[in-house]
Amino acid sequence: MRKFHLSLLLIMVLLVGALVPAYAAPQTQDAVKLRMGLLPILDVLPFYVAEQAGYFEAAGLDVELIPVSSALERDQLLIAGEIDGMLNDLISTGIFNQDETLIQIVAMARKAYADSPQFRILAAPRSNITLPSEAAQHEIAISENSVIKYIAQRIMEDAGVNTADLQFRAEPSIPVRFQLLMEGTLKVACLPDPLAQAAIEGGAILIADDSALVETEFSQSVLSFRTPIIEDHPEAVAAFLSVWMQAAAEINADPDAYRDLWLEKTIVPDSVKDSYVLPPFPTYEITDSVAWEDTVEWLVAEGIVDNAATYADSVNPTFLANIAPGDMTMNMGNPVNGEALFVANACSACHALTDEAGAGPGLAGLAVRAGETVEGLSAEEYLRQSMLEPGAYVVEGYANIMTVYSMMPENDLNDLIAYLLTLE
Ligand code: HEC
Known part of the structure; x- marks a missing residue:
């Protein structure tokens, strides 16, 4: 019997679990934390690009990237509920889902290309x-x-x-x-x-x-989440995917800009540090049924699983279908860039980052109060208005002297807003 020892793994994890007190902190709806298990491999680069750029925060997400040293460690953490999502592959998904749908694939993360084999x-x-x-x-x-x-x-x-x-x-x-x-x-x-x-x-x-x-896409890695996370927090999964796609698109646009981050976060042999050409990352793609069926057929033929998980259960395309390509690139700014713009535009001449008043209000706590200042305006809308039409709402106790930034390019404006939204 060569059946993979998922059940044994489960028993081991449960035994370890039994040693710690059976107390779990109550989960609050509004503070979902997504803990992602990441192998030190090239495929995970977009996670780190998104983290470095502050995109998770800007999308209102609390994401923790948890490095794992092996697929076994990753899978144990997932079964123990200590990670919520991961980068894995079709074989791993077919093994997880042999008896019940423990995880679902929500997007393709990497695949082989003609010039970039995996x-x-x-x-x-x-x-x-x-x-x-x-x-x-x-x-x-x-x-x-x-x-x-x-x-x-x-x-x-x-x-x-x-x-x-x-x-x-x-x-x-x-x-x-x-x-x-x-x-x-x-x-x-x-x-x-x-x-x-x-x-x-x-x-x-x-x-x-x-x-x-390349044609069959048999060679691919995927992003997947535990089924309960998908069912209970679909909005967080959707926001996560938008961020991931944006990061992947940015790598594709300028791969060498992320070479240092790749070297820092994954294991790269010295001899190819400079010569290896970073591959493209697929964006807005998901596993098709041909690749899925081939994988589960193989798992059954090899005797690794008894049951072939179905495509419909294991692959969930609804998230990708709901985030239009380009959505995020247009609406979501880069807060790191925004901070540089804040300095470059001399906003600090009038605004302290503390709550100290200058010519303009101190901006500490801005992210919190921005959504509550003008009825009917979201935090983002209020901040946009503050820069495009500062006179439309004048903060009490201040004069209407703020510079009008209506000439600022849309991208910069988005970046600035993303930065202001980090001022908690
Ligand atoms: C010449 C001084 C001055 C400069 C420069 C200036 N502001 Fe202001 N800003 C003000 C004043 C005064 C107010 C309060 C009156 C108002 O609401 O217009 C204000 C209000 C704001 C508010 C609303 C604050 C709140 O507490 O609700 C934001 C956001 C803001 N500014 C952002 C910026 C940014 C970003 C820049 C740089 C791109 C900038 N400001 C540059 C003077 C300035």
Whole structure:
């Protein structure tokens, strides 16, 4: 019986849970916290871009990014309810949902492109193995029950190898698999980028990669949330997705601007720090039924799960459908930029950031009172009006002397408002 030990995992987690007091703080509706479990891999870059730019805060979200060192640790945290969402893949989702819908995919996070493979099959340096048919004579090192084995099999199949003949060998630690391949102890292995590129630069031989699977989108990672979070806090999930899409679009527009953040937050081999070309991130895309069905069929065929979770249960496209591309880019400013504009436009000549009065009111607590100052105006509308038409409402005790900023470009205005909304 090769069924994946999800139930065993559950028991372990429950046992650990039993040791701590059975008290859970009451949850308040208005302060949803989204805790996201993140592996130190390239796929998670948009999370960190959004965090650095202050987008989560600007969207009124309380998001905590929780680094995890392995998929196993991530999955344990999810089962224990200690994270609410994560970056994972279709295989992981199919395993989670084999008996009930524990999680739902809400968007695609990354996929293989023709110029940017995610996974590659490599032969050891100086092994003289160059063709898929030759590689198929050796054990392919993979990790069991994982996307790596699934993709390795699909890549070899696509390269014309009869998968019934393939032999696999489990080497779950990716760094160890890399090392053993480079030493020649392993003849053939499947590795993710950018590690695969580092292997090639070190002499490993490229046999085939998942750029061959671009059409089918078999090779992809996804964003998913626990089902209760989706049911109880759909607005938070929607806001989160808008922010994620904006961050992904910004990376696509200028990938090198985020190279340092990528190096800081994920594990990148020294040899490719400068040379690896950051891949595009898909925006407003979601898993289709073809890729899903192929994944669950594989899980069943491999004996990893008994039941194939359905596409309708596991993939939830409603959030993406409700956030129009471009929505956020138009409406949501960048508060970090806004702070720079606040300084550049000499707002501070009249406004202190404390509650001390100057020529204009001190701005401490502005984010809180802005929505309550003029009836019928939201905080954002009030702040916009304060800059475009300061005379429309004059704060009590002050003269109507504020500069009119009606010439300010819309983008800058949005950035400034996003910044003002952080002044709590
Ligand atoms: C010449 C002085 C002056 C400058 C420069 C100035 N303001 Fe003001 N601002 C005022 C005064 C005076 C008021 C209060 C009277 C009013 O409501 O118009 C005010 C009000 C405001 C309010 C409403 C505050 C509240 O407590 O409700 C906001 C928001 C604001 N300013 C933002 C800005 C920003 C952002 C800038 C820079 C882009 C800026 N101001 C530049 C003088 C100034």
